[in-house]
Amino acid sequence: MITGADLIALLPFLILGGAPVVVMLAIAVHRHHGLTLGLTAGFLTAAFLALPGVLSRLPRQATPLIAADSYAFFYTGLILLASLVVALLSYGHLEKRQVVREELYILLLLAALGAAVLAAASHFVSFFLGLEILSVSLYPLIAYERRSGRGAEAGIKYLILAAASASFLIFGMALVYSRYGTMEFSRIGGAFAAPGGAGIVAVAGLAMIVVGIGFKLGMAPFHMWTPDIFEGAPPPVAGFIATVSKGAMFALLLRYFSQVPITAPVLAIFTVIAIGSMFVGNLLALFQQNVKRILAYSSIAHLGYLLVAFLASGPLRPMAVTFYLTAYFVTTLGAFGVVTVLSGRVRDADELEDYRGLSRRSPWLTGVFTAMLLSLAGMPLTAGFIGKFYLVAAGAGSSLWLLVIVLLVNSTIGLFYYLRLIAVLFAAPPEAEAALPPAAPAVSPLGHLLLGVLLGLLLWLGILPAPLIDFIHLMIPAG
Protein backbone atom coordinates (compact mmCIF):
# COMPACT_ATOMS: atom_id res chain seq x y z
CA MET A 1 0.00 0.00 0.00
CA ILE A 2 1.43 3.34 -1.00
CA THR A 3 1.58 5.99 1.69
CA GLY A 4 1.83 9.76 1.70
CA ALA A 5 5.49 9.58 2.64
CA ASP A 6 6.11 7.35 -0.37
CA LEU A 7 4.42 9.84 -2.63
CA ILE A 8 6.66 12.63 -1.37
CA ALA A 9 9.75 10.52 -1.96
CA LEU A 10 8.51 9.83 -5.48
CA LEU A 11 7.86 13.50 -6.23
CA PRO A 12 10.34 13.71 -9.15
CA PHE A 13 8.65 10.73 -10.79
CA LEU A 14 5.20 12.21 -10.21
CA ILE A 15 6.22 15.51 -11.80
CA LEU A 16 7.62 13.61 -14.76
CA GLY A 17 4.45 11.51 -14.96
CA GLY A 18 2.16 14.52 -14.95
CA ALA A 19 4.22 16.37 -17.54
CA PRO A 20 3.04 14.51 -20.67
CA VAL A 21 -0.60 15.02 -19.69
CA VAL A 22 -0.16 18.77 -19.23
CA VAL A 23 1.89 19.12 -22.40
CA MET A 24 -0.71 17.15 -24.35
CA LEU A 25 -3.49 19.44 -23.11
CA ALA A 26 -1.41 22.52 -23.85
CA ILE A 27 -0.98 21.31 -27.43
CA ALA A 28 -4.72 20.71 -27.71
CA VAL A 29 -5.54 24.20 -26.47
CA HIS A 30 -2.80 26.19 -28.15
CA ARG A 31 -0.48 24.58 -30.64
CA HIS A 32 2.79 26.46 -30.45
CA HIS A 33 6.25 24.99 -30.80
CA GLY A 34 8.06 27.36 -28.47
CA LEU A 35 5.42 27.04 -25.76
CA THR A 36 5.58 23.25 -25.93
CA LEU A 37 9.35 23.27 -25.65
CA GLY A 38 9.15 25.71 -22.75
CA LEU A 39 6.70 23.51 -20.86
CA THR A 40 8.75 20.40 -21.54
CA ALA A 41 11.97 22.01 -20.42
CA GLY A 42 10.19 23.44 -17.39
CA PHE A 43 8.86 20.07 -16.29
CA LEU A 44 12.18 18.34 -16.81
CA THR A 45 13.91 21.05 -14.78
CA ALA A 46 11.26 20.89 -12.05
CA ALA A 47 11.63 17.12 -11.78
CA PHE A 48 15.39 17.55 -11.65
CA LEU A 49 15.20 20.19 -8.93
CA ALA A 50 12.85 17.96 -6.93
CA LEU A 51 15.57 15.30 -6.75
CA PRO A 52 17.79 17.04 -4.15
CA GLY A 53 14.62 18.29 -2.43
CA VAL A 54 13.56 14.82 -1.34
CA LEU A 55 17.06 13.40 -0.99
CA SER A 56 16.85 13.55 2.80
CA ARG A 57 13.94 11.10 2.76
CA LEU A 58 15.94 8.41 1.03
CA PRO A 59 16.34 5.49 0.79
CA ARG A 60 12.74 4.48 0.76
CA GLN A 61 11.15 1.37 -0.67
CA ALA A 62 7.90 2.77 -2.05
CA THR A 63 5.83 -0.42 -2.42
CA PRO A 64 7.86 -3.44 -3.51
CA LEU A 65 7.98 -1.98 -7.02
CA ILE A 66 10.05 1.19 -6.75
CA ALA A 67 13.27 1.59 -4.80
CA ALA A 68 13.66 5.32 -4.25
CA ASP A 69 17.31 5.50 -3.24
CA SER A 70 20.23 7.73 -4.10
CA TYR A 71 21.33 5.29 -6.80
CA ALA A 72 18.03 5.60 -8.61
CA PHE A 73 18.05 9.36 -8.10
CA PHE A 74 21.52 9.75 -9.56
CA TYR A 75 20.50 7.94 -12.71
CA THR A 76 17.17 9.73 -12.85
CA GLY A 77 19.04 13.03 -12.71
CA LEU A 78 21.25 11.89 -15.56
CA ILE A 79 18.20 10.81 -17.58
CA LEU A 80 16.43 14.13 -16.94
CA LEU A 81 19.41 16.22 -17.98
CA ALA A 82 19.98 14.12 -21.11
CA SER A 83 16.29 14.39 -22.00
CA LEU A 84 16.51 18.16 -21.56
CA VAL A 85 19.45 18.30 -23.95
CA VAL A 86 17.57 16.13 -26.45
CA ALA A 87 14.46 18.32 -26.18
CA LEU A 88 16.47 21.48 -26.82
CA LEU A 89 18.29 19.86 -29.74
CA SER A 90 14.97 18.68 -31.16
CA TYR A 91 13.66 22.23 -31.19
CA GLY A 92 16.26 23.39 -33.66
CA HIS A 93 15.90 20.21 -35.68
CA LEU A 94 12.11 20.32 -35.96
CA GLU A 95 12.14 24.00 -36.88
CA LYS A 96 14.01 23.01 -40.03
CA ARG A 97 11.61 20.24 -40.99
CA GLN A 98 8.13 20.05 -42.48
CA VAL A 99 6.59 17.83 -39.84
CA VAL A 100 4.13 18.03 -37.00
CA ARG A 101 6.42 19.39 -34.32
CA GLU A 102 4.81 19.50 -30.92
CA GLU A 103 3.95 15.86 -30.30
CA LEU A 104 7.59 14.84 -30.17
CA TYR A 105 7.87 16.40 -26.72
CA ILE A 106 4.99 14.37 -25.27
CA LEU A 107 6.68 11.20 -26.45
CA LEU A 108 10.03 12.40 -25.16
CA LEU A 109 8.62 13.05 -21.68
CA LEU A 110 6.95 9.65 -21.64
CA ALA A 111 10.14 7.94 -22.71
CA ALA A 112 12.06 9.77 -19.98
CA LEU A 113 9.46 8.61 -17.45
CA GLY A 114 9.88 5.01 -18.59
CA ALA A 115 13.65 5.32 -18.30
CA ALA A 116 13.39 6.78 -14.80
CA VAL A 117 11.09 3.94 -13.72
CA LEU A 118 13.65 1.47 -15.09
CA ALA A 119 16.42 3.12 -13.07
CA ALA A 120 14.36 2.79 -9.89
CA ALA A 121 12.80 -0.62 -10.53
CA SER A 122 13.33 -3.29 -7.91
CA HIS A 123 10.68 -5.71 -9.09
CA PHE A 124 9.91 -7.50 -12.36
CA VAL A 125 6.61 -5.66 -12.71
CA SER A 126 8.12 -2.19 -12.53
CA PHE A 127 10.99 -3.42 -14.71
CA PHE A 128 8.57 -4.47 -17.42
CA LEU A 129 6.34 -1.42 -17.04
CA GLY A 130 9.29 0.95 -17.30
CA LEU A 131 10.64 -0.93 -20.28
CA GLU A 132 7.33 -0.79 -22.11
CA ILE A 133 6.70 2.89 -21.36
CA LEU A 134 10.13 3.57 -22.79
CA SER A 135 9.79 1.25 -25.80
CA VAL A 136 6.28 2.23 -26.83
CA SER A 137 7.19 5.92 -26.82
CA LEU A 138 10.33 5.15 -28.77
CA TYR A 139 8.45 3.52 -31.69
CA PRO A 140 6.77 6.75 -32.83
CA LEU A 141 9.83 8.79 -31.88
CA ILE A 142 11.98 6.72 -34.23
CA ALA A 143 9.43 6.90 -37.03
CA TYR A 144 8.74 10.56 -36.31
CA GLU A 145 9.72 11.70 -39.78
CA ARG A 146 7.55 9.04 -41.29
CA ARG A 147 7.49 10.61 -44.72
CA SER A 148 11.11 9.68 -45.09
CA GLY A 149 11.22 6.02 -46.02
CA ARG A 150 14.11 5.36 -43.67
CA GLY A 151 12.20 6.66 -40.67
CA ALA A 152 9.17 4.46 -41.22
CA GLU A 153 11.38 1.46 -41.88
CA ALA A 154 13.36 2.04 -38.70
CA GLY A 155 10.20 2.44 -36.65
CA ILE A 156 8.71 -0.82 -37.89
CA LYS A 157 11.98 -2.66 -37.38
CA TYR A 158 12.27 -1.45 -33.83
CA LEU A 159 8.64 -2.27 -33.13
CA ILE A 160 8.96 -5.86 -34.28
CA LEU A 161 12.35 -6.54 -32.73
CA ALA A 162 11.50 -4.86 -29.44
CA ALA A 163 8.25 -6.81 -29.21
CA ALA A 164 10.10 -10.07 -29.86
CA SER A 165 12.74 -9.30 -27.26
CA ALA A 166 10.12 -8.21 -24.74
CA SER A 167 8.44 -11.58 -25.14
CA PHE A 168 11.75 -13.26 -24.36
CA LEU A 169 12.11 -11.06 -21.33
CA ILE A 170 8.66 -11.75 -19.98
CA PHE A 171 9.02 -15.49 -20.58
CA GLY A 172 12.25 -15.40 -18.62
CA MET A 173 10.53 -13.54 -15.81
CA ALA A 174 7.79 -16.16 -15.77
CA LEU A 175 10.35 -18.96 -15.50
CA VAL A 176 12.16 -17.25 -12.63
CA TYR A 177 8.86 -16.61 -10.92
CA SER A 178 7.78 -20.23 -11.35
CA ARG A 179 10.99 -21.29 -9.63
CA TYR A 180 11.07 -18.85 -6.72
CA GLY A 181 7.52 -17.56 -6.40
CA THR A 182 8.65 -13.95 -6.11
CA MET A 183 9.37 -11.11 -8.49
CA GLU A 184 11.37 -8.89 -6.14
CA PHE A 185 15.03 -8.62 -7.10
CA SER A 186 16.28 -8.89 -3.52
CA ARG A 187 14.30 -12.03 -2.76
CA ILE A 188 15.23 -13.63 -6.08
CA GLY A 189 18.85 -12.88 -5.24
CA GLY A 190 18.47 -14.51 -1.83
CA ALA A 191 16.81 -17.60 -3.26
CA PHE A 192 19.35 -17.83 -6.07
CA ALA A 193 22.31 -17.63 -3.69
CA ALA A 194 20.89 -20.23 -1.32
CA PRO A 195 22.52 -23.68 -1.62
CA GLY A 196 20.86 -25.60 -4.42
CA GLY A 197 18.86 -22.51 -5.30
CA ALA A 198 19.88 -22.18 -8.93
CA GLY A 199 18.04 -24.86 -10.87
CA ILE A 200 17.96 -25.28 -14.61
CA VAL A 201 14.64 -23.44 -14.81
CA ALA A 202 16.00 -20.40 -12.99
CA VAL A 203 19.15 -20.30 -15.11
CA ALA A 204 17.06 -20.62 -18.28
CA GLY A 205 14.85 -17.78 -17.08
CA LEU A 206 17.87 -15.67 -16.28
CA ALA A 207 19.30 -16.33 -19.73
CA MET A 208 16.06 -15.21 -21.39
CA ILE A 209 16.04 -12.06 -19.28
CA VAL A 210 19.58 -11.41 -20.46
CA VAL A 211 18.34 -11.70 -24.06
CA GLY A 212 15.73 -9.03 -23.41
CA ILE A 213 18.21 -6.74 -21.69
CA GLY A 214 20.88 -7.40 -24.29
CA PHE A 215 18.53 -6.34 -27.07
CA LYS A 216 17.68 -3.08 -25.38
CA LEU A 217 21.36 -2.36 -24.81
CA GLY A 218 22.18 -3.27 -28.39
CA MET A 219 24.92 -5.71 -27.42
CA ALA A 220 26.17 -8.44 -29.74
CA PRO A 221 24.58 -10.79 -30.77
CA PHE A 222 21.44 -8.68 -30.26
CA HIS A 223 22.85 -5.58 -31.93
CA MET A 224 21.48 -5.96 -35.45
CA TRP A 225 18.86 -3.23 -35.08
CA THR A 226 21.19 -0.52 -33.84
CA PRO A 227 22.69 0.87 -37.08
CA ASP A 228 19.44 0.82 -39.04
CA ILE A 229 17.47 2.49 -36.30
CA PHE A 230 20.13 5.13 -35.65
CA GLU A 231 20.23 5.87 -39.36
CA GLY A 232 16.47 6.18 -39.72
CA ALA A 233 15.63 8.05 -36.54
CA PRO A 234 15.95 11.84 -36.35
CA PRO A 235 19.43 12.61 -34.95
CA PRO A 236 18.28 13.91 -31.54
CA VAL A 237 16.16 10.79 -31.10
CA ALA A 238 19.10 8.61 -32.08
CA GLY A 239 21.10 10.39 -29.38
CA PHE A 240 18.27 9.72 -26.95
CA ILE A 241 18.28 5.99 -27.72
CA ALA A 242 22.06 5.81 -27.43
CA THR A 243 22.10 7.55 -24.04
CA VAL A 244 18.84 7.53 -22.08
CA SER A 245 17.41 4.25 -23.29
CA LYS A 246 20.64 2.30 -22.97
CA GLY A 247 21.77 4.07 -19.80
CA ALA A 248 18.53 3.38 -17.95
CA MET A 249 18.68 -0.25 -18.93
CA PHE A 250 22.26 -0.48 -17.74
CA ALA A 251 21.29 1.09 -14.43
CA LEU A 252 18.70 -1.64 -14.05
CA LEU A 253 21.17 -4.33 -15.05
CA LEU A 254 23.60 -3.11 -12.42
CA ARG A 255 20.92 -3.03 -9.73
CA TYR A 256 19.59 -6.45 -10.66
CA PHE A 257 22.98 -8.11 -10.59
CA SER A 258 24.06 -6.35 -7.42
CA GLN A 259 21.26 -8.30 -5.71
CA VAL A 260 21.38 -11.49 -7.74
CA PRO A 261 24.86 -13.01 -7.56
CA ILE A 262 26.80 -13.32 -10.81
CA THR A 263 27.39 -17.05 -10.97
CA ALA A 264 29.68 -18.90 -13.34
CA PRO A 265 27.17 -19.40 -16.20
CA VAL A 266 26.07 -15.76 -16.04
CA LEU A 267 29.70 -14.63 -15.99
CA ALA A 268 30.39 -16.79 -19.05
CA ILE A 269 27.38 -15.42 -20.94
CA PHE A 270 28.31 -11.82 -20.22
CA THR A 271 31.96 -12.37 -21.06
CA VAL A 272 30.98 -13.68 -24.49
CA ILE A 273 28.56 -10.78 -24.97
CA ALA A 274 31.17 -8.22 -23.91
CA ILE A 275 33.89 -9.57 -26.20
CA GLY A 276 31.41 -9.96 -29.06
CA SER A 277 30.08 -6.42 -28.67
CA MET A 278 33.54 -4.87 -28.58
CA PHE A 279 34.75 -6.66 -31.70
CA VAL A 280 31.51 -6.44 -33.67
CA GLY A 281 31.07 -2.76 -32.92
CA ASN A 282 34.60 -1.70 -33.69
CA LEU A 283 35.28 -3.93 -36.68
CA LEU A 284 32.03 -3.12 -38.46
CA ALA A 285 32.41 0.58 -37.75
CA LEU A 286 35.58 0.52 -39.84
CA PHE A 287 33.57 -0.07 -43.02
CA GLN A 288 30.83 2.50 -42.60
CA GLN A 289 30.35 5.53 -44.81
CA ASN A 290 27.50 6.95 -42.76
CA VAL A 291 28.27 8.98 -39.65
CA LYS A 292 25.12 7.89 -37.83
CA ARG A 293 25.98 4.26 -38.50
CA ILE A 294 29.52 4.82 -37.27
CA LEU A 295 28.14 6.26 -34.06
CA ALA A 296 25.73 3.32 -33.79
CA TYR A 297 28.51 0.76 -34.08
CA SER A 298 30.61 2.80 -31.70
CA SER A 299 27.76 2.68 -29.19
CA ILE A 300 27.66 -1.13 -29.50
CA ALA A 301 31.37 -1.23 -28.70
CA HIS A 302 30.99 1.18 -25.77
CA LEU A 303 28.34 -1.01 -24.17
CA GLY A 304 30.83 -3.85 -24.51
CA TYR A 305 33.45 -1.76 -22.70
CA LEU A 306 30.94 -1.03 -19.95
CA LEU A 307 30.36 -4.73 -19.38
CA VAL A 308 34.02 -5.09 -18.38
CA ALA A 309 33.44 -2.90 -15.36
CA PHE A 310 30.06 -4.50 -14.81
CA LEU A 311 31.63 -7.95 -14.53
CA ALA A 312 34.31 -6.72 -12.16
CA SER A 313 33.63 -7.30 -8.51
CA GLY A 314 34.87 -5.08 -5.76
CA PRO A 315 34.43 -1.48 -4.73
CA LEU A 316 35.39 0.06 -8.08
CA ARG A 317 32.51 -1.53 -9.97
CA PRO A 318 29.60 0.89 -9.44
CA MET A 319 32.02 3.81 -9.59
CA ALA A 320 33.53 2.74 -12.91
CA VAL A 321 30.17 1.98 -14.52
CA THR A 322 28.58 5.22 -13.37
CA PHE A 323 31.48 7.44 -14.33
CA TYR A 324 31.80 5.82 -17.71
CA LEU A 325 28.08 6.13 -18.38
CA THR A 326 28.12 9.81 -17.42
CA ALA A 327 31.06 10.47 -19.72
CA TYR A 328 29.38 8.44 -22.46
CA PHE A 329 26.17 10.46 -22.07
CA VAL A 330 28.00 13.78 -22.47
CA THR A 331 30.08 12.56 -25.39
CA THR A 332 27.33 10.84 -27.34
CA LEU A 333 24.90 13.71 -26.91
CA GLY A 334 27.62 16.07 -28.12
CA ALA A 335 28.34 13.95 -31.18
CA PHE A 336 24.67 13.63 -32.10
CA GLY A 337 24.25 17.32 -31.32
CA VAL A 338 26.74 18.19 -34.04
CA VAL A 339 24.96 15.86 -36.49
CA THR A 340 21.67 17.53 -35.53
CA VAL A 341 22.75 21.12 -36.02
CA LEU A 342 24.43 20.29 -39.33
CA SER A 343 21.36 18.53 -40.72
CA GLY A 344 19.50 20.43 -43.36
CA ARG A 345 15.88 20.99 -44.27
CA VAL A 346 15.45 17.80 -46.22
CA ARG A 347 18.00 15.26 -45.14
CA ASP A 348 20.23 14.60 -42.17
CA ALA A 349 23.92 15.33 -42.45
CA ASP A 350 24.89 11.71 -42.09
CA GLU A 351 27.08 10.90 -45.07
CA LEU A 352 30.80 11.08 -44.56
CA GLU A 353 30.97 13.45 -47.54
CA ASP A 354 28.83 16.00 -45.70
CA TYR A 355 31.70 16.44 -43.29
CA ARG A 356 34.53 16.75 -45.78
CA GLY A 357 36.29 20.03 -45.19
CA LEU A 358 33.99 21.08 -42.38
CA SER A 359 36.98 22.74 -40.70
CA ARG A 360 36.90 25.46 -43.40
CA ARG A 361 33.20 26.05 -43.14
CA SER A 362 32.81 25.94 -39.40
CA PRO A 363 35.91 25.68 -37.21
CA TRP A 364 33.79 25.77 -34.05
CA LEU A 365 31.61 22.78 -34.95
CA THR A 366 34.70 20.93 -36.15
CA GLY A 367 36.34 21.58 -32.80
CA VAL A 368 33.34 20.29 -30.86
CA PHE A 369 32.99 17.21 -33.05
CA THR A 370 36.71 16.46 -32.84
CA ALA A 371 36.63 16.71 -29.05
CA MET A 372 33.64 14.36 -28.87
CA LEU A 373 35.29 11.83 -31.18
CA LEU A 374 38.54 11.96 -29.22
CA SER A 375 36.57 11.37 -26.05
CA LEU A 376 34.83 8.37 -27.62
CA ALA A 377 38.27 7.09 -28.55
CA GLY A 378 39.42 7.64 -24.97
CA MET A 379 42.09 10.28 -25.49
CA PRO A 380 43.51 12.04 -22.43
CA LEU A 381 42.10 15.42 -21.35
CA THR A 382 38.60 14.23 -22.23
CA ALA A 383 35.95 12.53 -20.10
CA GLY A 384 36.27 9.35 -22.15
CA PHE A 385 39.85 8.86 -20.99
CA ILE A 386 39.05 8.97 -17.28
CA GLY A 387 36.10 6.68 -17.90
CA LYS A 388 38.18 4.14 -19.75
CA PHE A 389 40.87 4.38 -17.12
CA TYR A 390 38.32 3.38 -14.50
CA LEU A 391 37.08 0.51 -16.64
CA VAL A 392 40.58 -0.89 -17.00
CA ALA A 393 41.28 -0.36 -13.31
CA ALA A 394 38.07 -2.14 -12.32
CA GLY A 395 38.71 -5.01 -14.72
CA ALA A 396 42.32 -5.42 -13.65
CA GLY A 397 41.30 -5.21 -9.99
CA SER A 398 39.20 -8.33 -10.46
CA SER A 399 41.79 -10.07 -12.64
CA LEU A 400 39.54 -10.12 -15.71
CA TRP A 401 42.64 -10.17 -17.89
CA LEU A 402 41.00 -11.53 -21.02
CA LEU A 403 38.40 -8.77 -20.99
CA VAL A 404 40.95 -6.07 -20.20
CA ILE A 405 43.20 -7.16 -23.06
CA VAL A 406 40.26 -7.27 -25.48
CA LEU A 407 39.28 -3.80 -24.30
CA LEU A 408 42.73 -2.42 -24.96
CA VAL A 409 42.96 -4.07 -28.37
CA ASN A 410 39.57 -2.67 -29.27
CA SER A 411 40.44 0.82 -28.13
CA THR A 412 43.20 0.72 -30.71
CA ILE A 413 40.86 -0.51 -33.43
CA GLY A 414 38.37 2.16 -32.44
CA LEU A 415 40.98 4.84 -32.79
CA PHE A 416 41.13 4.09 -36.52
CA TYR A 417 37.63 5.08 -37.44
CA TYR A 418 37.44 8.00 -35.06
CA LEU A 419 40.63 9.37 -36.56
CA ARG A 420 39.35 8.64 -40.05
CA LEU A 421 36.32 10.77 -39.31
CA ILE A 422 38.52 13.53 -37.90
CA ALA A 423 40.72 13.34 -41.00
CA VAL A 424 37.65 13.86 -43.16
CA LEU A 425 36.73 16.91 -41.09
CA PHE A 426 40.10 18.49 -41.81
CA ALA A 427 40.46 17.31 -45.40
CA ALA A 428 40.39 19.79 -48.26
CA PRO A 429 36.86 20.40 -49.49
CA PRO A 430 35.99 18.54 -52.69
CA GLU A 431 36.81 20.12 -56.03
CA ALA A 432 33.27 20.71 -57.19
CA GLU A 433 32.29 23.28 -54.64
CA ALA A 434 28.89 23.62 -56.30
CA ALA A 435 28.08 19.97 -55.70
CA LEU A 436 28.49 20.51 -51.98
CA PRO A 437 25.50 20.63 -49.75
CA PRO A 438 24.98 24.36 -49.23
CA ALA A 439 27.33 25.81 -46.64
CA ALA A 440 26.52 24.58 -43.16
CA PRO A 441 22.99 25.68 -42.33
CA ALA A 442 22.78 28.54 -39.89
CA VAL A 443 22.99 27.08 -36.42
CA SER A 444 20.70 28.66 -33.88
CA PRO A 445 22.31 30.32 -30.84
CA LEU A 446 20.59 27.67 -28.72
CA GLY A 447 22.42 24.94 -30.60
CA HIS A 448 25.74 26.70 -30.13
CA LEU A 449 25.07 27.19 -26.44
CA LEU A 450 24.16 23.51 -25.94
CA LEU A 451 27.24 22.28 -27.77
CA GLY A 452 29.34 24.72 -25.77
CA VAL A 453 27.94 23.40 -22.49
CA LEU A 454 28.53 19.79 -23.55
CA LEU A 455 32.08 20.59 -24.65
CA GLY A 456 32.70 22.33 -21.35
CA LEU A 457 31.41 19.32 -19.42
CA LEU A 458 33.55 17.00 -21.50
CA LEU A 459 36.73 18.91 -20.75
CA TRP A 460 35.79 19.48 -17.13
CA LEU A 461 35.24 15.77 -16.56
CA GLY A 462 38.47 15.03 -18.39
CA ILE A 463 40.68 17.50 -16.57
CA LEU A 464 39.06 17.78 -13.15
CA PRO A 465 37.11 14.57 -12.57
CA ALA A 466 37.41 14.74 -8.78
CA PRO A 467 34.12 16.58 -8.06
CA LEU A 468 32.05 14.07 -10.02
CA ILE A 469 33.95 11.14 -8.50
CA ASP A 470 33.27 12.47 -5.02
CA PHE A 471 29.65 13.02 -5.91
CA ILE A 472 29.26 9.47 -7.24
CA HIS A 473 30.87 8.14 -4.07
CA LEU A 474 28.38 10.12 -2.06
CA MET A 475 25.36 8.97 -4.06
CA ILE A 476 26.34 5.39 -4.79
CA PRO A 477 28.14 3.79 -1.88
CA ALA A 478 30.45 1.04 -3.08
CA GLY A 479 28.81 -2.30 -2.51
Next chain:
Amino acid sequence: MEQHSLFDLLYVAAFFLGGVGFAVGPFIISHLLAPRGTRATRAKTTQIYECGMDPIGDAWIRFGIVYYLYALMFVAFAVDVLFLFPVALVYNRALGSRDLVELVMFVGILSLVIIYAWKKGVFQWERKIYNPR
Protein backbone atom coordinates in the same frame (compact mmCIF):
# COMPACT_ATOMS: atom_id res chain seq x y z
CA MET B 1 0.31 -34.00 -8.78
CA GLU B 2 1.78 -35.54 -11.95
CA GLN B 3 -1.64 -36.88 -12.90
CA HIS B 4 -3.07 -33.44 -12.41
CA SER B 5 -0.65 -31.65 -14.68
CA LEU B 6 -1.09 -34.34 -17.31
CA PHE B 7 -4.79 -33.58 -17.34
CA ASP B 8 -4.01 -29.91 -17.71
CA LEU B 9 -1.90 -30.68 -20.74
CA LEU B 10 -4.73 -32.76 -22.19
CA TYR B 11 -7.07 -29.81 -21.77
CA VAL B 12 -4.60 -27.57 -23.54
CA ALA B 13 -4.26 -30.06 -26.37
CA ALA B 14 -8.04 -30.38 -26.66
CA PHE B 15 -8.48 -26.63 -26.82
CA PHE B 16 -5.70 -26.37 -29.36
CA LEU B 17 -7.31 -28.99 -31.60
CA GLY B 18 -10.68 -27.32 -31.13
CA GLY B 19 -9.20 -23.97 -32.13
CA VAL B 20 -7.55 -25.37 -35.23
CA GLY B 21 -10.76 -27.16 -36.16
CA PHE B 22 -12.71 -23.96 -35.74
CA ALA B 23 -10.41 -22.16 -38.14
CA VAL B 24 -10.03 -24.89 -40.75
CA GLY B 25 -13.53 -26.36 -40.48
CA PRO B 26 -15.43 -23.68 -42.43
CA PHE B 27 -13.13 -24.09 -45.41
CA ILE B 28 -13.76 -27.82 -45.52
CA ILE B 29 -17.50 -27.45 -44.94
CA SER B 30 -17.92 -24.86 -47.64
CA HIS B 31 -15.85 -26.96 -49.99
CA LEU B 32 -18.15 -29.92 -49.37
CA LEU B 33 -21.46 -28.09 -49.31
CA ALA B 34 -20.98 -25.39 -51.94
CA PRO B 35 -23.45 -25.95 -54.80
CA ARG B 36 -21.74 -26.35 -58.11
CA GLY B 37 -24.70 -27.60 -60.07
CA THR B 38 -25.02 -25.02 -62.82
CA ARG B 39 -22.37 -23.21 -64.76
CA ALA B 40 -23.39 -19.90 -63.21
CA THR B 41 -22.89 -21.12 -59.64
CA ARG B 42 -19.67 -22.86 -60.57
CA ALA B 43 -18.28 -19.61 -61.89
CA LYS B 44 -19.29 -17.80 -58.74
CA THR B 45 -17.53 -20.20 -56.37
CA THR B 46 -14.19 -18.99 -57.66
CA GLN B 47 -14.94 -15.40 -56.75
CA ILE B 48 -13.21 -13.79 -53.82
CA TYR B 49 -16.43 -13.00 -52.00
CA GLU B 50 -18.54 -16.06 -52.39
CA CYS B 51 -21.87 -14.39 -51.71
CA GLY B 52 -23.80 -14.82 -54.90
CA MET B 53 -23.46 -11.23 -56.07
CA ASP B 54 -21.13 -10.23 -58.85
CA PRO B 55 -18.45 -8.00 -57.37
CA ILE B 56 -18.22 -4.52 -58.85
CA GLY B 57 -14.69 -3.54 -59.73
CA ASP B 58 -11.56 -4.19 -57.78
CA ALA B 59 -10.92 -4.19 -54.03
CA TRP B 60 -7.61 -2.40 -54.62
CA ILE B 61 -8.96 1.13 -54.73
CA ARG B 62 -8.27 4.08 -52.50
CA PHE B 63 -11.10 4.90 -50.20
CA GLY B 64 -11.42 7.53 -47.49
CA ILE B 65 -10.59 6.18 -44.08
CA VAL B 66 -11.25 9.32 -42.09
CA TYR B 67 -12.84 7.20 -39.41
CA TYR B 68 -9.83 5.01 -38.68
CA LEU B 69 -8.50 7.29 -35.97
CA TYR B 70 -11.93 7.19 -34.39
CA ALA B 71 -11.82 3.40 -34.51
CA LEU B 72 -8.35 3.48 -33.02
CA MET B 73 -9.57 5.61 -30.13
CA PHE B 74 -12.40 3.19 -29.56
CA VAL B 75 -10.03 0.25 -29.41
CA ALA B 76 -7.74 2.08 -26.99
CA PHE B 77 -10.61 2.83 -24.63
CA ALA B 78 -12.04 -0.66 -24.93
CA VAL B 79 -8.71 -2.05 -23.80
CA ASP B 80 -8.51 0.43 -20.94
CA VAL B 81 -11.94 -0.55 -19.70
CA LEU B 82 -10.54 -4.03 -19.21
CA PHE B 83 -8.47 -2.63 -16.36
CA LEU B 84 -11.64 -1.68 -14.55
CA PHE B 85 -12.69 -5.30 -14.10
CA PRO B 86 -9.99 -6.18 -11.56
CA VAL B 87 -10.82 -2.94 -9.76
CA ALA B 88 -14.45 -3.96 -9.56
CA LEU B 89 -13.37 -7.20 -7.96
CA VAL B 90 -11.52 -5.56 -5.06
CA TYR B 91 -13.60 -2.42 -4.85
CA ASN B 92 -14.61 -1.38 -1.36
CA ARG B 93 -12.64 -4.13 0.39
CA ALA B 94 -10.75 -1.52 2.37
CA LEU B 95 -10.91 2.27 2.43
CA GLY B 96 -13.67 2.78 -0.13
CA SER B 97 -13.00 6.43 -0.81
CA ARG B 98 -9.44 5.61 -1.78
CA ASP B 99 -10.59 3.22 -4.47
CA LEU B 100 -12.91 5.87 -5.82
CA VAL B 101 -10.11 8.44 -5.95
CA GLU B 102 -7.84 6.05 -7.77
CA LEU B 103 -10.55 5.18 -10.28
CA VAL B 104 -11.31 8.84 -10.92
CA MET B 105 -7.63 9.52 -11.48
CA PHE B 106 -7.29 6.65 -13.93
CA VAL B 107 -10.41 7.41 -15.92
CA GLY B 108 -9.82 11.16 -15.64
CA ILE B 109 -6.36 11.06 -17.17
CA LEU B 110 -7.68 8.82 -19.93
CA SER B 111 -10.55 11.19 -20.62
CA LEU B 112 -8.14 14.03 -21.20
CA VAL B 113 -7.04 12.17 -24.31
CA ILE B 114 -10.50 12.81 -25.75
CA ILE B 115 -9.93 16.56 -25.50
CA TYR B 116 -6.70 16.18 -27.43
CA ALA B 117 -8.29 14.02 -30.10
CA TRP B 118 -11.27 16.34 -30.35
CA LYS B 119 -9.09 19.40 -30.87
CA LYS B 120 -7.08 17.48 -33.41
CA GLY B 121 -10.26 16.92 -35.40
CA VAL B 122 -10.45 13.17 -35.08
CA PHE B 123 -14.22 13.30 -34.68
CA GLN B 124 -14.88 15.29 -37.82
CA TRP B 125 -15.64 12.95 -40.64
CA GLU B 126 -15.07 15.17 -43.56
CA ARG B 127 -13.06 14.33 -46.56
CA LYS B 128 -9.87 16.06 -45.82
CA ILE B 129 -6.26 16.06 -46.77
CA TYR B 130 -3.96 16.22 -43.80
CA ASN B 131 -1.39 18.91 -44.32
CA PRO B 132 1.91 18.33 -42.61
CA ARG B 133 1.36 21.05 -40.01
